[in-house]
Amino acid sequence: MKKKRQHCFVLLSGLAGFFVLLPLLVTLSNSFMTESELTINYSARPLVFDTLEGTVEKYTRMSLIPRRFSADQYAAVLVNQPAFLILLLNSLKITVPVVLGNLLVSFAGAYGFTRSRWKYRELLFRAYIVVMLLPLQALLVPNYIIADRLGIRETYLAIILPGIFSPFGVFLLRQNLKAFPPSYFEAAEMDGAGHWYILLRILAPQMKSSVAALSMLTFIDYWNLVEQAVVFITDYTREPLSVYLSRLSQGHIALIFAASAVYMLPPLWFLFTGQEDLEKGIELSGVK
Numbered sequence: 001m002k003k004k005r006q007h008c009f010v011l012l013s014g015l016a017g018f019f020v021l022l023p024l025l026v027t028l029s030n031s032f033m034t035e036s037e038l039t040i041n042y043s044a045r046p047l048v049f050d051t052l053e054g055t056v057e058k059y060t061r062m063s064l065i066p067r068r069f070s071a072d073q074y075a076a077v078l079v080n081q082p083a084f085l086i087l088l089l090n091s092l093k094i095t096v097p098v099v100l101g102n103l104l105v106s107f108a109g110a111y112g113f114t115r116s117r118w119k120y121r122e123l124l125f126r127a128y129i130v131v132m133l134l135p136l137q138a139l140l141v142p143n144y145i146i147a148d149r150l151g152i153r154e155t156y157l158a159i160i161l162p163g164i165f166s167p168f169g170v171f172l173l174r175q176n177l178k179a180f181p182p183s184y185f186e187a188a189e190m191d192g193a194g195h196w197y198i199l200l201r202i203l204a205p206q207m208k209s210s211v212a213a214l215s216m217l218t219f220i221d222y223w224n225l226v227e228q229a230v231v232f233i234t235d236y237t238r239e240p241l242s243v244y245l246s247r248l249s250q251g252h253i254a255l256i257f258a259a260s261a262v263y264m265l266p267p268l269w270f271l272f273t274g275q276e277d278l279e280k281g282i283e284l285s286g287v288k
Contacts, residue, residue: 024264025064027257027260027261027264028261031074031254031257032066032069033066033067033070033257034068035073037063037066037067038253038257041063074258076255076258077258077259077262081255081259083244084241084259084262086237087239087240088241088263090238090240091223091240091242094163094222094225094240095219095222095223098159098160098164098218098222099215101160102163102166102214103211103215105170107199109173110170110173110174111195113170114174114177114178114180115185125174128167128170129171132166132167132168132171137227139162140227140228143228144158147232154233154234154235155232156233156238158228159222159228159229159232163218163222172210172213172214173207173211176210177207213274216270216271216278219266219267219270220267220271223242224242226242226243229243241263245259
């Protein structure tokens with residue numbers, strides 16, 4: 001009976017995993033199809049059959065396996081579409097500063113919340129958690145007002161600065177730092193180590209998994225941003241590729257899938273190469 005339950009659990013997990021990966025599989029397989037094949041697959045052409053019971057309508061079946069593999073659309077996106085590389089660079093201009101800045105601020109904030117003996121430390125940290133739980137749509141209006149007051153409303157800084165000071169990184173790293181015994185810090189201070197030395201030379205090497213997890217989660221979050229770019233970026237030539245992807249194809253379905261497949265490569269590379277660090281970092285931080 002126990003083995004049957006295990007087999008059922010494995011089967012259900014496999015089916016759930018398949019349906020989760022299905023959009024990814026569809027994008028990758030369709031990216032190697034020709035324009036004509038995609039047009040046929042995605043045009044809802046009814047097939048009408050006359051039977052004794054009346055007229056029956058059926059629709060053509062979509063195929064996930066290309067009849068003829070073609071990489072012409074990849075060449076068209078990467079070579080013939082210079083806008084793709086420009087917009088890809090726009091995405092990097094937003095994502096990379098957010099990841100690096102958020103790591104630095106989160107490290108310093110988490111260390112301060114861990115080592116500080118301030119009376120209202122826990123109250124302030126609870127405020128961090130409340131802000132972290134607020135939906136993005138609730139934060140866009142105050143971010144917009146502050147960006148307007150600072151004169152950075154239509155610049156990348158309006159997106160980068162809120163990302164750098166996102167409370168999630170502080171929460172994630174602080175949970176990991178709480179696992180270190182107080183004697184660990186006291187011994188380092190007795191040896192004459194300052195706060196920055198403890199943070200960068202002692203703690204950082206032992207928190208590689210948590211740092212990797214935070215880096216990957218932050219990168220994926222801002223690599224796929226949409227709402228912030230729509231609100232703050234009015235010049236379409238400066239939009240990230242996540243927003244401009246639908247305009248890149250100019251009506252060609254094959255280019256849409258090829259560009260989407262290329263755009264998915266960095267997050268997929270992060271997840272496949274850092275899956276172990278991601279799982280360990282979240283486990284050490286106690287985030288369920």
